[in-house]
Each structure stands twice: as structure tokens, then as C-alpha cells.
Amino acid sequence: MVRLPLTPDEIARGERLGAVLRRARGERPLLRVALDAGVSPETLRKIESGRVATPSFPTIAAIAAELGLSLDEVWAQISGPTADAAADGPRLAS
Amino acid sequence: MVRLPLTPDEIARGERLGAVLRRARGERPLLRVALDAGVSPETLRKIESGRVATPSFPTIAAIAAELGLSLDEVWAQISGPTADAAADGPRLAS
DNA sequence: ATCTATACCGGTATTACTATCGGTGCATGG
DNA sequence: CCATGCACCGATAGTAATACCGGTATAGAT
Numbered sequence: 001m002v003r004l005p006l007t008p009d010e011i012a013r014g015e016r017l018g019a020v021l022r023r024a025r026g027e028r029p030l031l032r033v034a035l036d037a038g039v040s041p042e043t044l045r046k047i048e049s050g051r052v053a054t055p056s057f058p059t060i061a062a063i064a065a066e067l068g069l070s071l072d073e074v075w076a077q078i079s080g081p082t083a084d085a086a087a088d089g090p091r092l093a094s
Numbered sequence: 095m096v097r098l099p100l101t102p103d104e105i106a107r108g109e110r111l112g113a114v115l116r117r118a119r120g121e122r123p124l125l126r127v128a129l130d131a132g133v134s135p136e137t138l139r140k141i142e143s144g145r146v147a148t149p150s151f152p153t154i155a156a157i158a159a160e161l162g163l164s165l166d167e168v169w170a171q172i173s174g175p176t177a178d179a180a181a182d183g184p185r186l187a188s
Numbered sequence: 189a190t191c192t193a194t195a196c197c198g199g200t201a202t203t204a205c206t207a208t209c210g211g212t213g214c215a216t217g218g
Numbered sequence: 219c220c221a222t223g224c225a226c227c228g229a230t231a232g233t234a235a236t237a238c239c240g241g242t243a244t245a246g247a248t
Contacts, residue, residue: 003203003236013152029224040207045226052205054150056235058107059206061151061169071165075155097206097233123194134237139196146235150205153236191248197241204235211227218221 006053014053016078017060022048024067037066100147108147110172111154116142118161131160 006014025033025048034044039059046052047063064071100108119127119142128138133153140146141157158165 002201002238005203010152017151031224041225042208043206046206049226054152054204054235056148056205057111057151057154057169058104058148058173059151061165061173065169071155071169075151075159075165079152079155096208096231099233125194135195136238137236140235143196148205149235189248192246194244194246196243198239200239201237202235203237204233206233207231209228209230213226214224216222216224218219 010053011050013078014047015050016081017055017074018048018050020069020074020077021063021067024069033063033066037062039063104147105144107172108141109144110175111149111168112142112144114163114168114171115157115161118163127157127160131156133157 021044030044030048031041034041037044039062043052043055043059044063047055047059060074061071063069064074115138124138124142125135128135131138133156137146137149137153138157141149141153154168155165157163158168
């Protein structure tokens with residue numbers, strides 16, 4: 001009643017966020033990216049796997065900076081997909 | 095020892111974040127901005143007053159979107175000034 | 189003077205995030 | 219075969235964020 005549980009929508013958005021970060025990490029070791037960004041490897045792993053739906057702003061900002069991502073683009077990608085695929089290839093199949 | 099307490103640096107950054115958001119809100123009522131962004135007025139008030147140092151990424155993104163702010167610029171403004179003045183106008187020209 | 193709207197504050201309740209620890213699987217190189 | 223490095227997972231610990239509920243103050247309008 002006070003701190004409302006995560007909605008399915010928030011959970012889904014968290015998974016999209018994780019997918020975006022993981023793809024941006026590419027081949028770089030998770031350990032290095034995490035330590036270099038100043039976050040715990042476990043935390044980054046949880047975020048990438050979608051087990052943390054609403055991470056803190058500084059945490060995401062540090063990771064995005066480390067990966068060379070724009071926060072605005074990240075937000076647009078995870079909050080915007082009307083019904084699109086944020087998985088791998090947005091416009092390929094059809 | 096697990097969820098480390100907020101460092102003075104994080105607290106200071108939180109205060110800078112609050113100042114940035116408050117200035118961007120301008121004359122608009124806090125209540126309207128908060129509800130329109132989908133966050134509780136209490137939460138926005140705490141963030142603006144610096145009492146919440148590390149808000150969630152979705153929360154800040156929603157507020158920034160409502161205020162027309164760029165997340166990248168917000169992050170640059172609050173994470174950059176090592177000991178600088180984020181008070182009124184550090185760099186005006188360019 | 190009363191009413192309304194806005195903002196600020198302290199306290200409270202509940203969930204969520206962050207981090208450490210121990211164990212497992214898989215690949216690579218000795 | 220065994221050691222090393224990286225990743226994944228479950229459980230645990232502890233602080234922090236989110237939200238609601240009063241009460242208070244100020245300014246504007248009726």
C-alpha cells in the first residue's frame with residue numbers, strides 16, 4: 001500500500017533495459033565493465049538479466065557511460081516500444 | 095555492509111539533481127508535474143529537496159521527460175562538477 | 189474572515205535495490 | 219587430468235526509495 005510492488009509493465013521494461021545493456025556490452029567481460037563503472041558485478045548481472053526492474057539513476061548512468069550509451073536513447077528504447085521488438089532486429093522479418 | 099550507506103558524495107550529487115529538476119520545473123505546480131509524470135508528489139518533493147539521493151532511473155526519466163530535460167545533460171550537470179558550482183550558472187556562453 | 193490551492197514537513201509502512209558469500213557449469217590452457 | 223577465469227544462480231543482509239497520512243504555512247479569491 002505504500003511502496004507498491006512492481007507492475008508487470010515495469011518488469012517488462014526492466015527486461016528490455018537489461019537486453020539493451022547486455023547487447024551494448026558485446027564482448028567485453030561483465031566483470032570489467034562492472035568494476036570499471038563502479039558497480040558490483042552481481043548488480044550488473046541482475047540488471048542485465050532483468051531481475052532488477054528499476055535500478056537507480058546513478059547506477060544506470062554509470063553503466064551507460066561506460067558502454068558509451070546515451071541515456072536518452074536507452075530510455076527511448078525501453079519505454080517507447082509500442083509493440084515492437086527490442087530483442088535483436090526491430091525491422092527484419094515482417 | 096551489504097547495501098552501503100550513501101556516501102557524502104552521493105548525497106551532494108542528489109542535492110545537485112534536485113536543484114536541476116526544481117529549476118527546470120520553473121513555475122509549473124509540483125503537483126501537476128508529479129502526477130503528469132506518473133510519480134507521487136511526495137517523491138518529487140523529496141527528490142527536489144535532495145532528500146532522496148539515488149532515485150530510480152524510471153522515476154528520473156519520467157520527470158525529465160515531463161520537464162523536457164535530456165537525461166544525458168542532467169547527468170553531465172550533476173556528476174561533472176567535482177567541487178564546482180552547480181548553483182546558478184557555471185557556463186553560460188557556448 | 190473563510191475557503192481553496194499549493195507547498196513543506198515528520199512519521200510510518202512496505203517493497204526494492206545493492207552487495208557479499210558460497211556453490212555450479214563451461215571453456216581454455218597448463 | 220587439473221587449474222584458471224568468466225559467468226550464472228540462490229540465499230542472505232542491510233540500507234534506501236516509494237507512497238500514504240496527518241498537520242502546518244502562505245497566498246489569493248470570495
